[in-house]
Amino acid sequence: xxxxxxxxxxxxxxxxxxxxxxxxxxxxxxxxxxxxxxxxxxxxxxxxxxxxxxxxxxxxxxxxxxxxxxxxxxxxxxxxxxxxxxxxxxxxxxxxxxxxxxxxxxxxxxxxxxxxxxxxxxxxxxxxxxxxxxxxxxxxxxxxxxxxxxxxxxxxxxxxx
Ligand SMILES: [Ca+2]
Numbered sequence: 001x002x003x004x005x006x007x008x009x010x011x012x013x014x015x016x017x018x019x020x021x022x023x024x025x026x027x028x029x030x031x032x033x034x035x036x037x038x039x040x041x042x043x044x045x046x047x048x049x050x051x052x053x054x055x056x057x058x059x060x061x062x063x064x065x066x067x068x069x070x071x072x073x074x075x076x077x078x079x080x081x082x083x084x085x086x087x088x089x090x091x092x093x094x095x096x097x098x099x100x101x102x103x104x105x106x107x108x109x110x111x112x113x114x115x116x117x118x119x120x121x122x123x124x125x126x127x128x129x130x131x132x133x134x135x136x137x138x139x140x141x142x143x144x145x146x147x148x149x150x151x152x153x154x155x156x157x158x159x160x161x
Contacts, residue, residue, distance in 0.1 A: 004030065007087055007100040016096070027090040028098070036079035038108035043074040047089065048097040054086040055079070066092045080108055 007030055009016065015023045045051045045061055048069040053061035060074035089098045 007098060009096075009098050011091075011096040013095055023096070024091060024093040026096075027088065029089070030085075030087040032085050033082050034085050035082050037104070038080035039104045040076045040078050040106035040108070041102050042076060042105050043100065043102045044071060045073075045087075046071045046097065046099045048095050049092045050090045051098060051100075052088040053100065054084070054088075056083050057086075064088075064090070069095070069097050076105060078108065 011023070013023055015021050016026065016028065043053050043055065043060055045053060045063070046069060047063060047067075049066045050064040051061060051072070052059060052064050053074065055074075055077055058077075060077055061072055063070065063072045087098075087100055
């Protein structure tokens with residue numbers, strides 16, 4: 001195990017760990033949790049030979065083959081907050097190289113329940129907070145949280161709060 005600050009290696013005909021790993025026929029797996037600002041991202045890998053990239057366990061780049069240096073890009077991936085990123089790499093023979101970057105290509109898409117949330121806000125979410133269990137909980141935490149309680153309620157069934 002070792003830590004690399006970034007994935008950007010050009011080992012050429014050499015080994016990633018001389019004396020430990022040979023120059024050919026090896027594989028590497030990097031894992032990390034990355035905190036993404038809400039947005040739409042693309043992942044890009046330049047690789048010789050094969051690479052697979054998983055984001056939140058979803059395969060976003062699949063180029064698992066023997067090949068000369070090739071640049072491959074994922075489709076758009078919507079992310080918000082921490083996401084697991086796993087990169088699997090293998091070298092068959094000859095030159096070895098792997099670089100991974102990602103970049104934002106757009107603003108965050110609306111959450112699944114964002115429209116419902118807006119409707120609820122327009123309709124006066126504060127009226128949801130009449131005396132009762134939820135209102136009591138909100139009152140203890142202050143007005144802002146009372147609004148949040150209403151939002152959570154509005155989004156019940158969605159996968160975002
Ligand atoms: Ca190679």
